[in-house]
Amino acid sequence: xxxxxxxxxxxxxxxxxxxxxxxxxxxxxSPSLFWYVQHPNKGLQLLLKYTSAATLVKxxxxxxxxxxxxxxSFHLTKPSAHMSDAAEYFCVVSPNTGFQxxxxxxxxxxxxxx
Amino acid sequence: GAGVSQSPSNKVTEKGKDVELRCDPISGHxxxxxxxxxxxxxxxxxxxxxxxxxxxxxxxPSDRFSAERTGGSVSTLTIxxxxxxDSAVYLCASRKQGEDTQYFGPGTRLTxx
Numbered sequence: 001x002x003x004x005x006x007x008x009x010x011x012x013x014x015x016x017x018x019x020x021x022x023x024x025x026x027x028x029x030s031p032s033l034f035w036y037v038q039h040p041n042k043g044l045q046l047l048l049k050y051t052s053a054a055t056l057v058k059x060x061x062x063x064x065x066x067x068x069x070x071x072x073s074f075h076l077t078k079p080s081a082h083m084s085d086a087a088e089y090f091c092v093v094s095p096n097t098g099f100q101x102x103x104x105x106x107x108x109x110x111x112x113x114x
Numbered sequence: 115g116a117g118v119s120q121s122p123s124n125k126v127t128e129k130g131k132d133v134e135l136r137c138d139p140i141s142g143h144x145x146x147x148x149x150x151x152x153x154x155x156x157x158x159x160x161x162x163x164x165x166x167x168x169x170x171x172x173x174x175p176s177d178r179f180s181a182e183r184t185g186g187s188v189s190t191l192t193i194x195x196x197x198x199x200d201s202a203v204y205l206c207a208s209r210k211q212g213e214d215t216q217y218f219g220p221g222t223r224l225t226x227x
Contacts, residue, residue, distance in 0.1 A: 102157075104157035107157075
């Protein structure tokens with residue numbers, strides 16, 4: 001069985017400051033891990049993914065995440081927040097074989113203030 | 115046609131009516147998924163189609179829900195005798211065989227009055 005836990009339902013930052021969105025996963029085998037972003041009234045957009053290659057993954061819009069197997073974590077970071085980063089972020093786990101059903105975390109809403 | 119498209123974007127219906135939601139996947143993508151996003155349950159898997167194989171229906175919440183995929187392309191999710199708890203955003207995603215990324219459509223917001 002697989003699951004993800006997003007540790008914060010809301011994160012508030014000021015524009016220009018670093019962003020950290022935390023995610024822990026549980027998987028009985030080597031998983032694929034993703035971060036998706038959802039802007040208001042928009043669909044889900046893939047930010048980045050980990051699929052057993054490099055543990056530090058770079059995504060779009062300056063986001064990156066580090067896979068840490070020992071900590072079962074896949075935290076999302078960005079050095080400097082922009083107003084346009086305000087959205088809901090989902091950490092997602094999937095087996096990297098078979099039909100690859102995605103299991104979503106409960107989401108973290110990122111608020112960016114001027 | 116660059117991305118996954120879904121129609122309608124919004125659907126308001128009365129309790130007890132049937133609704134059909136449509137998904138057009140990215141051309142050439144053999145895998146198609148339906149998910150539901152609701153306030154109480156978050157994002158949850160509903161059903162999965164892969165090519166001509168039998169679909170995996172393990173996420174469908176009740177027998178009022180069904181889906182089909184014609185010709186390995188367009189999919190329709192049908193909800194019979196809608197209930198208020200069916201109100202949610204229904205998301206469709208497609209994936210190319212051999213790859214691991216699912217691409218999502220904009221969703222259909224269903225409101226059952």
